[in-house]
Amino acid sequence: MFSISFPAEAVHVSTARIFSAAVARHFGADAGDIEDLKIALTEACGSAISHVRAGNSEPLRVAATPGAGMLTYEVNGHRRTELLNTLASDLEQSTEEHMIALSAELIGALFPDAEFIDKPEGTFFRLSVLAPDAT
Amino acid sequence: MDGEVDLSNAAGLRDHLIEQVQQGHYNLAVDLTGVEFMDSSGLAVLISGLRRTKEHDGSLVLISPTASVKRVLTITGLDRVFDIYDSVEKAAASTSPA
Numbered sequence: 001m002f003s004i005s006f007p008a009e010a011v012h013v014s015t016a017r018i019f020s021a022a023v024a025r026h027f028g029a030d031a032g033d034i035e036d037l038k039i040a041l042t043e044a045c046g047s048a049i050s051h052v053r054a055g056n057s058e059p060l061r062v063a064a065t066p067g068a069g070m071l072t073y074e075v076n077g078h079r080r081t082e083l084l085n086t087l088a089s090d091l092e093q094s095t096e097e098h099m100i101a102l103s104a105e106l107i108g109a110l111f112p113d114a115e116f117i118d119k120p121e122g123t124f125f126r127l128s129v130l131a132p133d134a135t
Numbered sequence: 136m137d138g139e140v141d142l143s144n145a146a147g148l149r150d151h152l153i154e155q156v157q158q159g160h161y162n163l164a165v166d167l168t169g170v171e172f173m174d175s176s177g178l179a180v181l182i183s184g185l186r187r188t189k190e191h192d193g194s195l196v197l198i199s200p201t202a203s204v205k206r207v208l209t210i211t212g213l214d215r216v217f218d219i220y221d222s223v224e225k226a227a228a229s230t231s232p233a
Contacts, residue, residue, distance in 0.1 A: 010143035017172070035203060042174045046142045094186075095149065098179035102211050106175060109210045 003063035013045045016062045020073060023064045027071055027131035036110040037129050041073060043103040044125040048077025058122075066134030075125045137169025140177035148177065152184035152195070161193025164226045167200040173207055185217065194218065196226045 004019045006012040017038045024034045041062065048060055058076065065072045107114050107127075114127035140148060155163055163184065167173075185195040196218040200208060208214040220226040 010141065013141055013143060014139055035206070038172065039174065039207060042141055042172075046174065046176065049142060095176075095179045095183045098182050099175045102175035102178050105211050106207060 001063055001065045003061060005059050005061040008049050008058065008060040010046070010049055012060070013042055013049070016045055016060070017042055020062060020064065024071055024129060024131060026133075027066055028133035029071065029129050029131045033129045037073070037127075040107050040110050040114060040127055041075060043107050044075040044077060044127075046099075046103065047125070048075060066131060069130065069132055069134055070128045071131040071134050072126060072128045076122055077125055136166060137171075139172040140170055140180075141172065141174045142176045145174075145176035145180045149180040149183060152180065152187065156184075156187045156191065156193075161188050161191040163188055163193070163195045164198050164220075164223055165195065166198040166223060167204050168198065170201060170204050173204045178207060178211060178213060181217070182213070196220060198223055198226060 002019075002023045004016060006015060020041050021034050021038055024037055029037070045060060045062070061076050063074045065074075111127040114125065117124050117126055136148070152163065152165075165181065165184070181195065181197070188195045197208075198220055199222065200219065205214070208217070208219075218226070218229070220229065
């Protein structure tokens with residue numbers, strides 16, 4: 001497994017993108033799939049950060065597990081399903097409402113099989129990408 | 136604009152668009168030529184900017200989005216919401232009176 005942990009702050013999400021893309025590239029993922037992966041994981045991290053601002057202070061962790069020609073990514077966090085009013089200082093309410101809808105739309109379109117799963121240690125966002133060299 | 140637009144800097148773009156409208160600039164063109172990545176927070180700020188300009192009978196158009204940005208615009212249907220041009224000159228020409 002490959003993983004990266006970082007403070008749940010927006011400024012670090014680009015690092016998560018670079019990490020995720022590098023792992024996918026290493027295992028032979030298609031360039032287009034890597035671009036989609038970057039978008040979906042960014043949205044998942046953004047969702048988790050929204051909850052951090054709402055009072056949850058756990059670090060963000062992105063993990064990639066290779067196997068059977070696939071890479072499975074997991075991000076600890078939460079669903080971005082409701083307006084949290086926590087970004088009001090940065091982005092006004094209507095903007096956040098748009099963001100929630102757009103985020104769900106992007107993830108759903110790019111990775112229809114992506115899901116939020118509940119584990120004893122919390123909620124995780126999970127998606128898989130084809131990676132021919134991931135055995 | 137250039138680089139990446141995400142949750143870490145979307146508020147800066149929002150503030151800039153608000154400032155432009157407050158200064159009376161109601162027809163805005165956002166040049167996306169150098170933007171390699173944009174997430175939902177960036178898209179939402181563009182929508183917010185468009186709404187603000189339309190409140191003054193203005194517009195907000197997008198210039199030359201990269202393939203990556205074009206993809207998120209298409210997936211979300213925003214490519215049908217925004218007018219998109221290849222260059223600032225073409226955008227200006229299309230909005231100038233005949």
